[in-house]
Amino acid sequence: MTLPCIGPPLDKIRAEIRANALADEAEAMQRLVALADLSTQQRAAISTRAIDLVRTVRGQANVQMLEAFLAEYGLSTQEGVALMCLRRRCCA
Numbered sequence: 629m630t631l632p633c634i635g636p637p638l639d640k641i642r643a644e645i646r647a648n649a650l651a652d653e654a655e656a657m658q659r660l661v662a663l664a665d666l667s668t669q670q671r672a673a674i675s676t677r678a679i680d681l682v683r684t685v686r687g688q689a690n691v692q693m694l695e696a697f698l699a700e701y702g703l704s705t706q707e708g709v710a711l712m713c714l715r716r717r718c719c720a
Contacts, residue, residue, distance in 0.1 A: 648656065701708035
């Protein structure tokens with residue numbers, strides 16, 4: 629039994645993923661924003677929700693947990709630098 633095709637063929641999807649793997653971030657974001665086609669009210673609601681989520685996470689940040697992560701990754705790695713930036717933002 630074969631399943632009906634519901635979307636584009638898998639090889640087309642894979643080609644699209646490969647084509648966008650190293651895409652310019654600003655251009656990719658512009659395409660995605662246009663594709664989303666959100667109203668001003670929808671964008672405002674999303675922004676408000678995102679700000680609330682960030683505030684909640686920052687308010688619940690466990691500094692000891694972040695310190696444990698920092699102990700695992702040195703500042704000579706991209707991960708270590710990213711974690712240090714997170715620490716500075718959430719714990720400053």
